[in-house]
Amino acid sequence: MKLLKKTLQFIGITLFVIFLILYYLFWSFSAPKSDSKVLEKFVDSSVLPILIHKNFKGFEYRKLSIVKDTTLPTLVFVHGTIGSSTDFIEYMKDSILLSKANMISYDRVGYNYQDKNTVQESIAFERDMLSSILQDINTDKIILVGYSYGGPIALAIQQKVRKVILLAPAVYSKVEPMPWSLNLYKWKLTRWLVPSVWQEASREKLSHKQDLRLFENSWKSTPNRIVSIHGTSDWIVPFENSTFLEHQFPKNQFELIRIPDAGHGFIWSKFDDIKQLLIHQLD
Template structure:
């Protein structure tokens, strides 16, 4: 008969072994980000948006070379950090067409690392305040996985958002796939073994369906154009989420990327970038 310690170690090994958004557990500090973009010869700024009443500090990276008045803001999934979007922030096509911003969501990267904010509504309100603080106009909000419904909720909160791109979004409360490995982040006997980003992701995942249900009736008020991109063999966020977005958003475009899974935001930027750029043209030329 195997001991409890054996099962704990087995569970931890499995937890570290499973992929999806978890491949982006890492985070880069400010100096590493500056060095990376200096090597690419792309000037970048890093700032911290603070809400004293919440004891909250949100890290934001900015690429502001463009003379355009269009702003793109990226929201990552879980666990992850703003560095997940490096391939977009250093792309000359994006740098020329818009000012670009990437955010460490609460609990990740260097935004109160380890302190989960499980409410999508609260996160969206924080990001709405962030848009106002930096005076960002003509915003395209882009989110992957968990960041998808956050980007859409931001459009509900703030009229500065003129368009939303959701990549592999976990948005249907009735089609929220259970990831059994996340249970290790919730059991007291195994939680301490899990890396910090995994624990935050587990905290979010545990209540994600309930949080989506709380805001489900508001999607009809999001009248800006919404683009939903989803891989048809996504094994983390079911492809059937597209049926939900078709029903709840007034102005929705669905694009299926064939034979692709959940990691298309960072795994297939060759597919995502042209779609995002085309969407930008649609939003601001119509």
Template sequence: MQWRKTDIEIQQKFTDLKIESDISYFQIDSLGINIRIQEIRTEGKNTNLLFIHGAPSSISTWESYLTDPALIGKANMYAIDRPGYGYSNFGKAIKSIDEQAQIMNAVINSKKLEHIIVIGSSYGGPIAARIGVLNPNIKAVVMISPAIDPENEKDIWASRFTQWKLTRWLTPTAYRVAGDEKSVHAEELSFVEKDWKNLDIPILHFHGDIDDIVPFENLAYSKKTFQNIKVIPISEIGHELAWKDSEIIIEQLLNLIHQLEIQH
């Protein structure tokens, strides 16, 4: 119910699969936080994939991507526990989309990454797009079932339990963080959407047509808002698209990597 695995649990799985993995922590003294990062590096590869999870979640949700032989052969990969989740100051939410994006951008700069594709799922979608606004080394953004439209921010009744004093203590920590983010998400989206017009890099938006968490209408919002957008509706798939149907995303990621390599 906490949506996270320890460093040892993660590393054991990758060791068993004979995949070289490194887990590190990026400290931001001014905020008093440590950000957990898992890295899968491939010698001689210049493309970097940065994975930003949704809510509640952690780097573990990206295992099918980080263990995919085709992706390992084409790019370096970095998965990050967002603030409040996994082992990045677990339980302490940062509600601001921009502040979270700034933190992810600080990680990118500390690693001196270039030629980056940012992949964000659900709540991580708008954060991924915001990083694209902030950092010129972002060459493309991939959003999977993103909660991006402030006018279609769905009210999930279960999240109310995380906000009521009488029931907040009953809910798992990761869900409380998700509820805190959810409580101001529409407002946060409205704050950052003014900058979407400045984002001219390629953007892919995947969305399942039976998503009962983030409305399918978010796809139409992206289509009318972003200038270099490719929308990819997926039939008969819900909000689990990112982790249960990862092969659909991976195929498109490989195509995108190839296109960017040709341009570079």
């Protein structure tokens, strides 16, 4: 009996230590990185981005810019939920893309390093913030690239730009999934287990469906040409989001590019494919 008790205690302690290690790795991997850590990711790049802190309506945010030639188009990346400006680092380091475009990426409010502000839970706010970022760029040169929740933000822009590219856009409330894991945030007893940046993502996720209803029936009012790239096996943001858009636009304004069997993380897992598609849109 004593041996059994000691064995169970050992197993319990071991499992608890494993849980702590996994939790720490999960927290450290997903937490927003400091400015120095972000710039370290570019040490093997031919071009070092300019990292600055800007202000929009009293909210400070971080922006990465690589602007070499103002005659080139500018790719402006908008990250999703959860996400950050660093989601697109491999694209911003790619020599071929660097030869063909300037690039900008930024942290949305609530996702900055040690951000004291919460997410704004508003596509309208995000649209206006993005518009402020675009104001000093020639609109004929702007190509917006919105990933996941960044998709509706890019799509909500009403000013005429060169093109809008959507990567697995979350634009249709009726197919918006609500994962069980959100309960960890909703339940007060377990909320403390959720890292702060994931609490922000959970808050934004829970309000996204209702917020989408304010926009989803008027996506077609955009003056821009739209290209939507979507994995057919995406269960986080279902492929039906893009087919919903396809039915709203005339064929000469909208193009749907299917990535067979790809999931939601295809901007990383299918990097070469997505890069080639971006290059094609630049040419």
